[in-house]
Amino acid sequence: MTTKQEVNLEIYQKAPRMLEEPMEVALGPGGGLHQILVAVAGDDRLRLDIRDRRFNVYYGGGNLMRVDGRKSPWELHFDEKYFKGGTLQPPVLPPNFLTTDDACAWVQAFPKLIAGMEYWWSLHPKGEKAHCQAMAATNSGTAQSGDYLVLDLEYQWAQRRFDMVAAKRRLTEDDATGWAEPDLVFVEVKCTCGACSDTSGLSAHANDYRDIIKAKKGGAVHDIKLEFETVVAQKVRLGLFDRSLGFMRFSPKVSELLLVLIDIDPNASSMKKPLSEVRGISNTLDDTARIRYMCLDSPDYKMTSDAEVPQKRLVAKVT
Numbered sequence: 001m002t003t004k005q006e007v008n009l010e011i012y013q014k015a016p017r018m019l020e021e022p023m024e025v026a027l028g029p030g031g032g033l034h035q036i037l038v039a040v041a042g043d044d045r046l047r048l049d050i051r052d053r054r055f056n057v058y059y060g061g062g063n064l065m066r067v068d069g070r071k072s073p074w075e076l077h078f079d080e081k082y083f084k085g086g087t088l089q090p091p092v093l094p095p096n097f098l099t100t101d102d103a104c105a106w107v108q109a110f111p112k113l114i115a116g117m118e119y120w121w122s123l124h125p126k127g128e129k130a131h132c133q134a135m136a137a138t139n140s141g142t143a144q145s146g147d148y149l150v151l152d153l154e155y156q157w158a159q160r161r162f163d164m165v166a167a168k169r170r171l172t173e174d175d176a177t178g179w180a181e182p183d184l185v186f187v188e189v190k191c192t193c194g195a196c197s198d199t200s201g202l203s204a205h206a207n208d209y210r211d212i213i214k215a216k217k218g219g220a221v222h223d224i225k226l227e228f229e230t231v232v233a234q235k236v237r238l239g240l241f242d243r244s245l246g247f248m249r250f251s252p253k254v255s256e257l258l259l260v261l262i263d264i265d266p267n268a269s270s271m272k273k274p275l276s277e278v279r280g281i282s283n284t285l286d287d288t289a290r291i292r293y294m295c296l297d298s299p300d301y302k303m304t305s306d307a308e309v310p311q312k313r314l315v316a317k318v319t
Contacts, residue, residue, distance in 0.1 A: 061129025
């Protein structure tokens, strides 16, 4: 398997996250998958995110259902690990989508699948993923007063991974709402000091960010913006994002990296090293790139500019 370091970033190509037309139509009114969309719209614990010719329905940070359109017939999947070692038995469900009844059977089974997931998490705490799901639910595509809109969970480019991709409100004279041409932001979430220092800690993600924005002389970020303009357009058509946002495109500004610290004291002694490491990486970037921090205290997950902390101020506190 190719390692991250072995990927040639100058020629790397990624299949974009996009549903092909038949699957988008099937999710729409009158389509065979529409009941899944109705279930997601009616339950703020659920979230639908688009992948390459497939989509995931998330619950509590875990994958409740995957519909994979890369093969015919489309595959329907649930990770049965959630039922291992417990007394609950997974429901018997159709493995493929053939008719509307197949999708309805899965929707009707959501409570049983959720029960299995909850039992698994009672034995294996989910931690960071739960926070990400809560952040996504709070900063959703419906009417909200935050300054960020979570577009996607679990994004990767050339094995560089981030918990979320978001749009950041950008107010202009021509756009009083700030959503017509927002900034694109990569988001990484940490909820323990230990997670800030391990092999996938803050500095690892700062390095990933640097790799991406420098790849192809900025062309990689341009391609990612185009990918998510398609994602937003599909989510608007499906009713997952509010048309009133008036989204048109992303701003030409270089995408930022936002490191979100949840229930973490940035002044803790164990935070000195990871914060300093990120500062060192940030110093290698030009003035157009930014690594920022945001500090949140659960259960308040609203992402606002007021919660942002400039890196130089945060690092200065622990230096």
